[in-house]
Amino acid sequence: FCCSTPAPGLGTKKSLSLFTSFDLTTFLQSLSAIHTIEEINNSTLLPGIKLGYEVCDPCASPTKALHCVEHLLAVNGSLPALVDYTDFRPPVKAILGERYSELSIAIAKLLSLYLFPQISCSSSSPVLSDKLRYPSFMRVIPSDVYQARALVKLMSHFSWNWVGVVYGDDDYGRAAYQSFMQESEGKICADFEKVVPHYLDHVDVDKHIKDVAQSIRKSEAKVVLLILKPQLVEKLFKEMIQTNTSRIWIASDAWSMNRFLTKMKDINKVGKIFGFSFSMGITPGFEDYLKNLRPTPGARNDFIEEYKQLRLNCSLSPSTCAIDDVLQAVDLREAYRERVAIHAFAHGLRALLTCNETACSGDTNFPPWQLVESMRSVNFMLDGNTYSFDKNGDFADGYDLIMWKEKNDERFIEIVGRFLLKNGDVEILTDNHSHLCFILQLPWSKCSESCPPGSVKNQSKIPCCYNCVQCGEGNYTDGWDLPECLRCPKGMWSNKGGSQCRKFEEKYLDWKDGYPIALLAATAIGLVLVLTSLIIFYVHRSTIVIKKADNTMSCFMLLGLAVSFVSVIMFISRPNEHLCRAQQAVYGLGFTLCVSCILVKAYRTFLAFIAFDPDKQHKLKKLYKPLINLGLLTGGQGIILLFWLVFGSPRPDLKWPGTGMEKYVVCDEGSIVGFGVMHGYIALLAFICFFLAFKGRKVPHDFNETGVIIFSMLIHLFVWLCFIPIYIERNKTEQRHIVQASAILASSYGIMFCHFGLSCLLPATAFTINKQILPGQNKLDFSSHIHCKCTNNVLIV
Structure with missing residues (x-):
């Protein structure tokens, strides 16, 4: 139970170790094992069997540990050299130890030769789970693989992904570091990694500690994982205290429960300390056992005397030794694993010796490998918990999450959570309000700032x-x-x-908005003008002017204009599939009908232009069938619309122009080809009208309307040429509907005012009145009068 320093010289015949101090924790753990052995001897667990023990202290030296093993296994003072050890029957049946992994590895290699059972209560190196190399090694704790997993889970739980790592240059430190890095890959990143010699008397150990302290101070990482022995942690903390450097320290199981460190001077300056310890428990009756601890009568035990002096500050008889709170001096829960280990050995022995409540029938002089097999399969209850070994000879229960809380100038260790291997997650105990408040004050240690929602x-x-x-x-x-x-x-x-x-808020041309109201007003005025023109044509249908104006074509023109005006109404309100189809179809058919009528009129004027060539006029006159021409030209547009609606019909669509939560509901053209062909067809008819009217502009006829046709078609072509770039620019907003509706109104009003202007309707009305008063007036004179007043009016054609 001593810390040790190797002797100054190797190869001399001096003692291999010099004992320097008394380790209270290790001594209590040994007493826990002894107490458990005495408890079992006084129970019916092994009837007729009494367990004994022999204690050997390796003083943290692998060489001394091997010497202890040789001493315990010796038969007649020496180890036998055999070819086959299957029948090797030493007096000692099992070994409890070692504390440190590097010592357990050293003796486990030797014990594997004899298949001798070894149980450790604190050696957690992952390499010891290799049953090919260490077939007889078992432990009542999990492997460091799970500790590494618990550490990663803890850091992830508190959003720490940028940390520093310091580990010892020994089997335990390297294995724990490698396990941690494997578990943390892609989750936790190390800002720095430092290795410290694990021998306390190493000539460069202080230099390495100062280098580690410098790296910690320079690093932006707020969390540092220390996989070190307690003595090295003490040296590092002294450096931190000198420079008043505070960090969050994550303790490995090697020092997480070290009471000496909790009482260091100015320990509260180093910062917050978390760690994992093996699941602990309370050994029933152990505290009373320690209070009444005394050597056997007539014997002297210096260890017991020093223990009483250190723990109770008393060297007299137990009855005179008193302390207000013995738990303040030492945490007896640290010695619970020894109790579990002894019970694992006892239950394996009970199964091997086929014991019942009254006797054990098996042979007590058995080879050790039989006990190894028996212990691997034990499954026993102890203090309300179930324990068993896994296939690697490890316990798979879990860890307690502890933190070092401040109390005056010292720290005390408190359990604040746990890590259970069965679900692989860290659970924080929040039943204590102080735990939660402490945890909420922890800083983040991240390479990058957290990305907020959004x-x-x-x-x-x-x-x-x-x-x-x-x-x-x-x-x-x-x-x-x-x-x-x-x-x-x-x-x-x-x-x-x-x-x-x-x-989101849907945006479209609503009836109550300003633009739609203006469009409705313009549409209503246009329809009133169309209706007025129709009334005038009907009332004066018998006059010469109306008859010569080709009453039928004019009425079809007004019908087409009326349909075009009506199509504007369909651009208002929330688009749906039927409205989207009707918008384009109604306008396309209506305006095509109107332009087709103008084309028929322009063709008639063109025939008059070629009157000086009777043969050509006679041939082209055969094509002049007004109603048939009108039906064919309008029908062509109908076929275009039919194909468009079948193969690429317009449909309602949501557009996302990046204007916040206002999303525009518009009619998507569907097939852009269909949309273009429809408008292109109308533009083609308009251009032909313009061409024919331009050719016939010099016809010496009193009723020539070529100027009206040329001007109205120029208006139409200009409006729709301007429409194209504006429509494309506004394609993603509800304004696309305003643009198209406005273009329809502009071109419709252009034809309406050019062909059916009131400036021509009024003289026609005056002419009718004059004719009723002067019925004998010469028609040619009247015609000459009209020609003077309405040169560019459809009513005089």
Whole structure:
């Protein structure tokens, strides 16, 4: 139970170790094992069998540990050299130890030769789980593989992904470090990694400690994992205290429960300390056992005397030794694993010797390998818990999460959570309010700032470092540090960098808005003008002017204009599939009908232009069939619209122009080819009208309307040439409907005013009145009068 320093010279015949101090914790753990042995001897667990023990202290030296093993296994003072050890029957049947992994590894290699059972209560190196190399080694704790997993879970739980790691240059330190790095790959990144010699008397140990302290001070990592022996941790903490450096320290199981460190001077200056310890418990009756501890009558035990002096400050008889709170001096829960280990050995022995409640029938002089097999399969209850070994000879229960809380100038260790291997997660105990308050004050230790809701991580080359990128429109994140944005559900939307989706406001040409009201007013005026013109044509249908104006074609023109005006109404209100189809179809048929009528009139004028060539006029006159021409020209547009509606019909669509939560509901053209062909067909008819009227502009006829046709077609072509770029620019907003509706109104009003202007309707009305008063007036004179007044009016053609 002593800490040790190797002798100054090797190869001399001096003692291999010099004992320097008394280790109270290790002594109590040995007493716990002895107490448990006496407890079992006084029970019916092994009836007729009494367990004995022999204690040998290796003083943290592998050489001394091997010497102890040789001493315990010796038969007649020496180890036998045999070819086959299957029948090797030493007097000692099992070994409890070692404390440190490097010592357990050293003796486990030797014991594997004899298949001799070895149980450790604290050696946690992962290499000891290798049953090919260490077939007889067992332990009542988990492997450091799980401790590494618990450490990663702890750091992830508190969002610590940027840490420093310091480990000892020994089997335990290297194995624990490697396990931690494997578990933390892609989750936790090390800002620095430092190795410290594990021999306390190493000539460079202080230099290495100072170098580690310098790295910690320079690093931006706020969390440091220490996989070191307590003595090395003490040296490092002294350096930190001198420079007043505070960090969050994560303790490995090697020093997480060290009481000496909790009482260091100015220990509260180093910062917060977390760690994992093996699951602890209370040994029934152990405290009373320690209070009444005394050597056997007539014997002297210096260890017991020193223990009483250290723990109770008393060297007299136990009855005179008193202390107000013995738990303040030492935590007896640290010695619970020895109790579990002794019970594991006892239950393995009970199974091997086939014991019942009254006797054991097996042979007590058995070879050790038989006990190894028996112990591997034990499954026993102790203090309300079930214990068993896994296939690697390890216990798989879990760890207690502890923190070192401040109390005056010292620290005390308190359990604040646990890590259970069965679910692989860290559970924080929140039943104590002080625990929760302490945890909420912990700083973050991250390579990059956390990405808030509404953004995602854009990973850099270092797994733990990243940039935050805002989610685009229609995407969101509702948590911190999420890897990708989520798409908003149908019918909902979010702004750029949004953390939640909301139902967006649909924008379209509503009846109550200003633009739609203006469009409706213009449409209503246009329909009134069409209706007025029709009334005038009907009332004066018998006059010469109306008859010569080709009453039929004019009425079809007014019908087409009326349909075009009506199509504007369909651009208002929320678009749906039927409205989207009707908008284009109604306008396309109506305006094509109107332009077709103008084309028929222009063709008639063109025939008059070629009157000087009777043969050509006679041939072309055969094509002049007004109603048939009108039906064919309008029918062509109907076929175009039919193909468009069948193969690429317009449909309602939502457009996302980046104007916040206002999303535009518009009619998508469907097939852009169909949309273009429809308007192109109308433009072609308009151009032909313009061409024919331009050719016939010099016809010496009193009723020539070529000027009207030329001017109206120029208006139409100009309006729709301007429409194209504006429509494309406003394609993603509800204004696209305003643009098209305005173009329809402009071209319709252009034809309306050119062909049916009131300036021509009024003289026609005056002419009718004059004719009723002067019925004998010469028609040619009247015609000459009209020609003078209405040179560019459809009513005089």
